[in-house]
Amino acid sequence: MSSLRIFSVNHKKMSSLHINNIYCSKLRASLKRLKPHVLLGRNYSSLPGLIGNDIKSLHSIISPPIAKIRNIGIMAHIDAGKTTTTERILYYSGYTRSLGDVDDGDTVTDFMAQERERGITIQSAAVTFDWKGYRVNLIDTPGHVDFTLEVERCLRVLDGAVAVFDASAGVEAQTLTVWRQADKHKIPRICFLNKMDKTGASFNYAVESIREKLKAKPLLLQLPIGEAKTFKGVVDVVSKEKLLWNSSSVDGKDFERKPLLEMSDPKLLKETTEARNALIEQVADLDDEFADLVLGEFSENFDLIPAEKLQTAIHRVTLAQTAVPVLCGSALKNKGVQPLLDAITMYLPSPEERNYEFLERISRLLLPFADQHVEIPSLTAGNIALTVGLKHTATGDTIVSSKSSALAAARRAGREGEKKHGQNSEAERLLLAGVEIPEPVFFCTIEPPSVAKQPDLDHALKCLQREDPSLKVRLDPDSGQTVLCGMGELHIEIIHDRIKREYGLETYLGPLQVAYRETILNSVCASDTLDRTLGDKRHLVTIELEAKPIETSSVTPVIEYAEGVSEDILKASQEAIENGIHSACLQGPLLGSPIQDVAITLHSLIIHPGTSSTMISACVSRCVQKALKKADKQVLEPLMNLEVTVTRDYLSPVLADLAQRRGNIQEIQTRQDNRVVIGFVPLAEIMGYSTVLRTLTSGSATFAVELSHYEAMNPQDQSTLLNRRSGLT
Numbered sequence: 134m135s136s137l138r139i140f141s142v143n144h145k146k147m148s149s150l151h152i153n154n155i156y157c158s159k160l161r162a163s164l165k166r167l168k169p170h171v172l173l174g175r176n177y178s179s180l181p182g183l184i185g186n187d188i189k190s191l192h193s194i195i196s197p198p199i200a201k202i203r204n205i206g207i208m209a210h211i212d213a214g215k216t217t218t219t220e221r222i223l224y225y226s227g228y229t230r231s232l233g234d235v236d237d238g239d240t241v242t243d244f245m246a247q248e249r250e251r252g253i254t255i256q257s258a259a260v261t262f263d264w265k266g267y268r269v270n271l272i273d274t275p276g277h278v279d280f281t282l283e284v285e286r287c288l289r290v291l292d293g294a295v296a297v298f299d300a301s302a303g304v305e306a307q308t309l310t311v312w313r314q315a316d317k318h319k320i321p322r323i324c325f326l327n328k329m330d331k332t333g334a335s336f337n338y339a340v341e342s343i344r345e346k347l348k349a350k351p352l353l354l355q356l357p358i359g360e361a362k363t364f365k366g367v368v369d370v371v372s373k374e375k376l377l378w379n380s381s382s383v384d385g386k387d388f389e390r391k392p393l394l395e396m397s398d399p400k401l402l403k404e405t406t407e408a409r410n411a412l413i414e415q416v417a418d419l420d421d422e423f424a425d426l427v428l429g430e431f432s433e434n435f436d437l438i439p440a441e442k443l444q445t446a447i448h449r450v451t452l453a454q455t456a457v458p459v460l461c462g463s464a465l466k467n468k469g470v471q472p473l474l475d476a477i478t479m480y481l482p483s484p485e486e487r488n489y490e491f492l493e494r495i496s497r498l499l500l501p502f503a504d505q506h507v508e509i510p511s512l513t514a515g516n517i518a519l520t521v522g523l524k525h526t527a528t529g530d531t532i533v534s535s536k537s538s539a540l541a542a543a544r545r546a547g548r549e550g551e552k553k554h555g556q557n558s559e560a561e562r563l564l565l566a567g568v569e570i571p572e573p574v575f576f577c578t579i580e581p582p583s584v585a586k587q588p589d590l591d592h593a594l595k596c597l598q599r600e601d602p603s604l605k606v607r608l609d610p611d612s613g614q615t616v617l618c619g620m621g622e623l624h625i626e627i628i629h630d631r632i633k634r635e636y637g638l639e640t641y642l643g644p645l646q647v648a649y650r651e652t653i654l655n656s657v658c659a660s661d662t663l664d665r666t667l668g669d670k671r672h673l674v675t676i677e678l679e680a681k682p683i684e685t686s687s688v689t690p691v692i693e694y695a696e697g698v699s700e701d702i703l704k705a706s707q708e709a710i711e712n713g714i715h716s717a718c719l720q721g722p723l724l725g726s727p728i729q730d731v732a733i734t735l736h737s738l739i740i741h742p743g744t745s746s747t748m749i750s751a752c753v754s755r756c757v758q759k760a761l762k763k764a765d766k767q768v769l770e771p772l773m774n775l776e777v778t779v780t781r782d783y784l785s786p787v788l789a790d791l792a793q794r795r796g797n798i799q800e801i802q803t804r805q806d807n808r809v810v811i812g813f814v815p816l817a818e819i820m821g822y823s824t825v826l827r828t829l830t831s832g833s834a835t836f837a838v839e840l841s842h843y844e845a846m847n848p849q850d851q852s853t854l855l856n857r858r859s860g861l862t
């Protein structure tokens with residue numbers, strides 16, 4: 134089977150996934166818009182396609198040998214400095230000729246208007262550049278929790294990742310989430326402890342948090358020279374050299390690399406030798422080949438182990454994901470980024486080491502340069518590119534060359550799956566796992582400026598959804614209004630903004646509402662008969678069923694059939710029956726929210742010959758709703774994991790405020806001078822929390838939230854909510 138790793142593009146932005154579609158016409162329109170290419174006054178030295186004068190140099194990088202390709206992502210907690218680090222990488226690699234700045238809103242990868250205005254990454258952006266003979270395809274992913282899906286879909290196509298940390302904070306909430314996602318997709322990683330210049334930066338603290346919170350084994354490949362205000366460079370532990378950045382250099386291009394000498398740096402040399410020996414022991418523990426070398430030839434003197442031997446072993450250990458190399462620096466102050474680039478090429482794997490199978494030519498291919506693209510004739514295995522013209526694919530699809538190759542792949546995957554249950558099975562190699570789409574937790578109505586514009590709005594939402602499956606759109610059956618369901622306030626706000634900017638539609642959003650769920654507390658039975666004659670056709674269905682509570686944490690009802698239900702009827706009508714059950718469970722009797730944790734058992738079913746499947750579904754649905762109405766009911770509300778980092782002085786007001794928000798504090802950790810409050814808080818209580826927290830703490834606190842689970846509301850809160858919804862209070 135052919136598995137192409139290709140990027141999708143909506144009309145301005147590309148997102149990482151297996152081939153997704155670009156709408157040709159839109160793309161052409163966007164290319165037109167890009168000419169003459171002017172991007173906020175930035176200089177691009179290698180954006181050849183649209184300019185035309187660099188085609189030759191581009192050609193030389195189109196087909197690098199697969200061993201020289203690195204497909205990597207940058208991931209982290211929000212604000213750790215991914216975008217700033219990416220900007221430095223692009224600058225030092227020669228991709229840009231000036232340094233972009235998040236705070237000035239002129240970075241390459243944050244090119245959406247919303248990203249530049251807010252200084253955050255929302256969509257992943259892909260850029261391609263060369264570093265010392267390697268081709269690097271790099272993806273900058275968002276750190277905000279509302280855009281988790283975007284991170285996940287990127288990770289699926291990456292061979293390696295750089296996890297960026299704020300060295301003053303160590304592992305933060307979102308780092309844990311993305312780390313787990315990278316674990317799930319088995320992505321080899323290296324860690325970059327950024328912001329070493331910041332007050333409170335601590336190399337040891339950050340390393341310890343990687344060890345403790347991520348349960349990873351850090352391989353210290355560098356030691357910092359100075360910390361916070363005194364940070365001026367790093368020691369390369371592998372080669373025992375110091376790298377010092379010239380303080381007069383404005384862009385950090387100038388730095389000197391010198392061997393550590395007993396004469397000039399006795400203390401640093403001693404520390405580095407100890408760190409190197411510890412590193413060697415650690416790597417030898419994890420890699421048998423290196424252990425043989427260490428115990429044999431070099432057992433007497435580790436100093437004699439050549440740097441290349443150690444580097445190759447670190448590469449293997451990184452690939453096996455038994456440990457993670459750790460580097461440090463300050464992207465903002467232009468220190469430590471070039472060695473990070475060296476480490477990316479040296480320690481992260483090439484696509485061939487990740488055991489994918491690739492091939493193939495496809496009609497129109499484009500190479501991504503953030504928001505610009507250049508058409509290319511072909512692409513070698515292991516690269517990432519864009520394709521156009523696929524009208525029916527969506528995020529998460531895997532594209533193969535033909536139906537027969539897909540079937541052959543599925544057969545092979547199936548056979549292999551039976552043989553091997555463990556990791557790296559053929560199935561995993563051939564078919565990249567679909568993205569897990571998180572359930573939306575917020576919704577609101579959206580209205581076009583006039584009824585005539587409804588089709589335009591529907592079209593815009595359809596396009597946005599194909600690109601971002603975490604956005605759900607449904608029609609409210611009572612009001613007929615379009616409802617947007619998303620991952621958070623910011624997510625919905627950005628969608629609203631994009632509809633305006635990209636589709637020219639001014640829409641109106643209703644108030645943001647929390648996506649509650651409902652469940653039942655006891656088993657109930659119901660029966661129903663539908664008897665209707667339409668024309669000369671009689672539709673007759675009689676049904677008896679039971680609804681009962683079970684524990685699944687899922688909104689998909691479990692469907693069971695009692696023995697009394699005839700197999701023949703089931704064969705002919707199962708789909709219609711299940712459609713009816715599913716549609717009934719989408720709208721609970723209390724709030725019209727989806728029903729969670731329920732099983733429906735069909736006890737008897739009589740269907741008159743000739744009854745249409747629509748009528749069967751309608752009768753089943755009505756009967757399920759009857760049962761749900763009869764049962765004792767309970768509202769479930771989304772509970773969020775909350776992590777607030779606050780200075781000691783502001784801890785009390787933050788805790789007092791959380792208590793008023795029905796917060797449940799689990800733990801208060803000490804992180805340097807800060808306190809980290811960890812707990813749960815209902816989503817309904819933290820809308821607009823960022824503004825409140827800013828006011829409470831004079832802007833000094835930060836917080837992260839993430840959906841934890843749905844929990845039953847207590848009777849008092851539930852009745853307040855129901856009264857509010859029914860307009861009683």
Ligand SMILES: Nc1nc2c(ncn2[C@@H]2O[C@H](COP(=O)(O)OP(=O)(O)OP(=O)(O)O)[C@@H](O)[C@H]2O)c(=O)[nH]1
Nearest residue numbers: 211212213214215216217253254276328463464465
């Ligand atoms: N002191 C210091 N500040 C930094 C450093 N790197 C980035 N920053 C600042 O930290 C803030 C966040 O930087 P970004 O690069 O946008 O972080 P990010 O991780 O891309 O953020 P999201 O894309 O929103 O997740 C900005 O104000 C940067 O100027 C650093 O090395 N030192």
